[in-house]
Amino acid sequence: MAGDPSWVPPGVDTKRANVARVYDYWLGGSHNFLADQDLGRSIAAVEPNIRQIARANRDFLGRAVRLLGQSGIGQFLDIGSGIPTQGNVHEVAQRADPSARVAYVDIDPVAIAHSKAILAGNDQAAIIDADARDPGKILELATASGLIDLSRPCGLLLVAVLHFLPDADEPQRIVAALRDALAPGSYLVLCHATNEARPAVAQAAETVYNRSVTATLQLRSRAEIARFFDGFELLDPGLVYLPQWRPDPPAATTADPSEMWGLVGVGRKP
Numbered sequence: 709m710a711g712d713p714s715w716v717p718p719g720v721d722t723k724r725a726n727v728a729r730v731y732d733y734w735l736g737g738s739h740n741f742l743a744d745q746d747l748g749r750s751i752a753a754v755e756p757n758i759r760q761i762a763r764a765n766r767d768f769l770g771r772a773v774r775l776l777g778q779s780g781i782g783q784f785l786d787i788g789s790g791i792p793t794q795g796n797v798h799e800v801a802q803r804a805d806p807s808a809r810v811a812y813v814d815i816d817p818v819a820i821a822h823s824k825a826i827l828a829g830n831d832q833a834a835i836i837d838a839d840a841r842d843p844g845k846i847l848e849l850a851t852a853s854g855l856i857d858l859s860r861p862c863g864l865l866l867v868a869v870l871h872f873l874p875d876a877d878e879p880q881r882i883v884a885a886l887r888d889a890l891a892p893g894s895y896l897v898l899c900h901a902t903n904e905a906r907p908a909v910a911q912a913a914e915t916v917y918n919r920s921v922t923a924t925l926q927l928r929s930r931a932e933i934a935r936f937f938d939g940f941e942l943l944d945p946g947l948v949y950l951p952q953w954r955p956d957p958p959a960a961t962t963a964d965p966s967e968m969w970g971l972v973g974v975g976r977k978p
């Protein structure tokens with residue numbers, strides 16, 4: 709039987725579906741395995757829009773980073789950055805400002821290995837192997853890397869990651885710790901899956917997902933997601949569904965934006 713490809717880091721169980729690789733599969737990437745594809749297809753059976761949602765999430769991330777770049781933000785801390793794909797944050801940011809710096813953070817060994825490979829020799833971006841549940845360590849390593857200067861405004865990206873932190877991990881406390889460390893004029897970019905619009909589908913998707921991956925998906929209500937912006941001023945149009953956040957013309961045609969699951973927003977620390 710053929711073994712795993714050479715880019716798979718030692719110790720990775722490719723027979724078990726994994727958050728980063730399932731997302732890579734939905735985006736059409738090549739860093740995923742049968743177990744990830746099987747789970748990806750099972751979720752697609754419950755939610756046929758899932759690939760479109762993953763793409764809408766990447767598009768939102770791109771629009772938000774572009775806006776921050778145009779607003780003078782030259783450094784980004786991207787927590788739960790994922791397996792590199794098209795439109796990576798440093799590529800988008802450096803279009804607005806060629807000197808922009810990005811500290812990526814993830815816990816997934818495949819995301820880390822692939823990020824290291826594509827960022828080798830790049831002194832303006834690096835990947836940090838750390839857990840979102842340890843904001844102190846993230847801030848320490850990001851500062852030590854020379855990429856993030858906490859005395860200056862920074863773009864904090866928490867895009868499609870906080871719904872992998874159950875309440876027991878106290879995600880509100882984590883975001884507050886990161887916010888408090890940021891300089892005034894910093895921004896929070898957030899995407900979080902919600903159970904608000906379609907609770908029955910949400911529950912089915914949560915069950916299928918949590919049965920198969922080594923992570924816990926916890927969808928949240930609009931009110932719970934809005935609380936992540938405590939201490940930030942939400943930019944227009946506020947907390948909205950993915951395609952509704954400052955769409956590029958022509959606006960994506962989605963019959964019902966709430967079918968896109970992700971509530972998103974960008975806030976500025978005054």
Ligand SMILES: C[S@@+](CC[C@H](N)C(=O)[O-])C[C@H]1O[C@@H](n2cnc3c(N)ncnc32)[C@H](O)[C@@H]1O
Nearest residue numbers: 728731788789790814815816839840867868872
């Ligand atoms: C759905 S992907 C999102 C990737 C990217 N932010 C985007 O929106 O395109 C979620 C990422 O969060 C990472 N992740 C999940 N839990 C994490 C944690 N506790 N600490 C750091 N990263 C985490 C996963 O490994 C995965 O790469």
